[in-house]
Amino acid sequence: MRKAYVDDSLLSRRRTVEAAGLVSRTLGLILTAVYMSGVTDLAPAVLSSDMTTACRLGIVLMVAADLLALLARRRPDGSRYQIWSALQVLLDTTTIIAFVVVSERDFEQTTWPLLGLSISIAAIRHQLLGALLTFVATSAAFIVFVPDSPDTAFVLGTSAMTAIIAGSQSTAFARQLTALQETRRALQHQATHDGLTGLPNRAHLDEYAGRLTGGALGVLLLDLNGFKQVNDTYGHAAGDRLLHEVGVRLTAAAGPGVTAGRLGGDEFLVLLPGAGAGAVAATCERIRDAVHRPADLGDGIVVTVGVSIGVALRPAGGEAGLDALTAEADAAMYREKQTRPAA
Known part of the structure; x- marks a missing residue:
C-alpha cells in the first residue's frame, strides 16, 4: 500500500x-x-x-x-x-x-x-x-x-x-x-529546485551529497556548447526552452539512482552515488548523445548544441566534499573545452 x-x-x-x-x-x-x-x-x-x-x-x-x-x-x-x-x-x-x-x-x-x-x-x-x-x-x-x-x-x-x-x-x-x-x-x-528546469538546485544537491559522506561518488559538471549562440540568435525565451529540454534529457540519460541538478546559466551537475570509473564513463556518453540530438524549440526553431563534461571521482572512504569535487570537475571540464571541439 x-x-x-x-x-x-x-x-x-x-x-x-x-x-x-x-x-x-x-x-x-x-x-x-x-x-x-x-x-x-x-x-x-x-x-x-x-x-x-x-x-x-x-x-x-x-x-x-x-x-x-x-x-x-x-x-x-x-x-x-x-x-x-x-x-x-x-x-x-x-x-x-x-x-x-x-x-x-x-x-x-x-x-x-x-x-x-x-x-x-x-x-x-x-x-x-x-x-x-x-x-x-x-x-x-x-x-x-x-x-x-x-x-x-x-x-x-x-x-x-x-x-x-x-x-x-x-x-x-x-x-x-x-x-x-x-x-x-x-x-x-x-527552495530546493530550479524554477526553469524543475531540477534540484545547488542547495538540494549540497544536502543530498551531505548524506553520501564516506561513500563512493561520481560528480559530473556539464556546460553546454553553443548555448550563447542560441540566446543571441533566437532570444532568451528560446534559450529557456532549450535549458528545459536539456533538463528533461539529462534526467532520462542519467538513469535511476542518479541525481541531476542545475547550478545556474547553462551549467548542470550530476551526482552518481556508488559509481566507479566505468559507470561514470558510460553515463557521460549517454548524456553527450542525448544533449547533442536536435532540439525543437517551437516557431520553426531547431538547434543542436553540445556539452563539455568534467568528471571527479571520490572512492569509498574518501573525505572530499561536494565543493572540492565540483572544483575538480570544473578544472577537468575546462581542460576538455580546450581539447574537444565544441558543437
Missing part, C-alpha cells in the same frame, strides 16, 4: 489526538471502576446484571482502544493509521452506547448526553462523514434499545446538531490543514 504524504504538522495533530484519547480513556477506566465499586454516590447502590456486564465490556473495549491508540501514536504516518483510528471510534462508540442504553433503561439516570461525546470523537478523527455515521449508529441504538424514552426526539435533535456542527468544523479544519500542507510543499520545492 502506498503511503500518503504526511507532514510534521499533521503528524503532530495525530499524536495529540492519540494522546488525548489515551488520557480520556484512562479517566474513563478509573470512573468505571469507581462506578462499579459502589463506594460513591455516582452509581445506584446495586447494579443490575446488565449494567455490570456493560461496565466490564466497556473496560475491555477501552483497554483495546488504548492499545490501538499507542500503535497509532507510534506510527502516525503509517499506512494503517486511518484503520486504527476508525477502530478506536467503533470501540469508543460501542462502549458509550452500551453504558447509555443500560443506564437509561434500568436506572433513573440521564446519560444520553454521552452520545454526543462519541459523535464529537468521530468528528475529530473522521470529519463530517464520521460524525454523521456515528450519529446514525447512536440514534438507531437509542431508538431500538430505549424505545419508551420520553427524550427520544430531544436526543435525536441534539445529536444531529452535534454531528453537523462538530463534523463541519472538523472538515473545514482538515481542508485548511491540507491547503497549508500543499503550500508548504510548494514552498519547499521552490
